[in-house]
Amino acid sequence: MPGKQSQEAQVDVGATEDGAPEALGSLTEEELRQGQEAALALEDMMALSAQTLVQAEVDELYQGVRPLGQGRFGRVLLVTHRQKGTPMALKQLPKASTSLRGFLYEFCVGLSLGTHSAIVASYGIGIESADSYSFLTEPILHGDLIAFIQPKVGLPQAAAQRCAAQLASALGHVHARGLVYRDLKPENVLVCDPACQRVKLTDFGHTRPRGTLLRLAGPPIPYTAPELCAPPPLPAGLPIQPALDAWALGVLLFCLLTGYFPWDQPLEEADPFYGDFLSWQASGEPQDRPQPWFGLTPVADALLWGLLDPHPRKRQPVSSVRGYLGRPWREQEGAGEEAVCGGEGGGNAAD
Ligand SMILES: Nc1ncnc2c1ncn2[C@@H]1O[C@H](COP(=O)(O)OP(=O)(O)OP(=O)(O)O)[C@@H](O)[C@H]1O
Secondary structure, X not given: OHXXXXXXHEEEEEEOOOOOHHHOOOOOHHHHHHHHHHHHHHHHHHHHHHHOOEEOOHHHHEEEEEEEEEOOOOEEEEEEEOOOOOEEEEEEEEOOOOOHHHHHHHHHHHXXXXXXXXXXXXXXXXXXXXXXXXXEEOOOOOOEHHHHOEOOOEOOHHXXXXXXXXXXXXXXXXXXXXXXXXXXXXHHEEEOXXXXXXXXXXXXXXXXXXXXXXXXXXXXXXXXXXXXXXOOOEOOEEEOOOHHHHHHHHHHHHHHHHOEOOOOOOOOOOOHHHHHHHHHHHHOOHHHOOHHHOOEOHHHHHHHHHHOOOOOOOOOOHHHHHXXXXXXXXXXXXXXXXXXXXXXXXXEOOO
């Protein structure tokens, strides 16, 4: 399913290193400086963390309780501290597939961002064992957001708006630190309670400083912004911007409101759902509204059009969500929800 894919099909080809205008791509000097400062701060933190890694086997220190999840790069276990009994989530990355630098990078990005209430907090404990690296975070015990999205329906509007507010705030926190998250999808949003009142962003393995040059190496997914699908402006790739996350947030909010993806890929020629969206944006005519968008209000249209502007410089920032909260996003909440999802639509967001 498209939601199980990730944007890591992109290849990290390194951050720009000088401020010469020809090296800036589409970045301003200020944006480039922000990304470079973030990269330097992370390098410092990684050097310090490397010196304080605990050398031990995990089960000497922690008692395994149960698996919490498995990703492509690591597994996550619920553990308790052997002396204190404190429950924690332990993410374990095998050395066979993770370098020390890769581990330190993910550990330190999570540590530097985890002070935000909608980002999983890190305990700042890194462990090197014979075969793996591990770090500890707060455990979030109600699974990820994908399990809460009812296929062809989405989430109740109030829950969708709460998620939108919290995720926009978390991403704004990431962006304010000169970083781009790059992996927004329901699987990386953990749910803190059965009513989905509070959510937290996790998995910072793909987060990079603003201005890092990236290019797409695999097929795009719904969350991939269209500028990444175009030929890169610099031979080494596109200098990444927070606008990539704004696009992914727009796609995620569409999924939360409809239970469908708006398209499979943002490619006009290859994806009729994306083509129809562009035609509707160009005409603005109600009769051009694509079927998956039936049932959304003009307020939701305005929010999503802003986040899903194909031009990254015109795209609204994640903070724009704030201006749309507390107003109706679906025409008919409750009984009307089925009607929202009656069309063919893009792929099912919870398949
Ligand atoms: N702090 C946590 N509390 C509870 N469950 C968690 C926690 N962190 C991660 N998980 C679970 O473990 C799964 C995998 O974690 P994570 O996404 O960090 O691994 P990954 O290998 O980087 O995944 P991916 O393949 O998406 O890159 C998550 O989808 C989630 O279900």
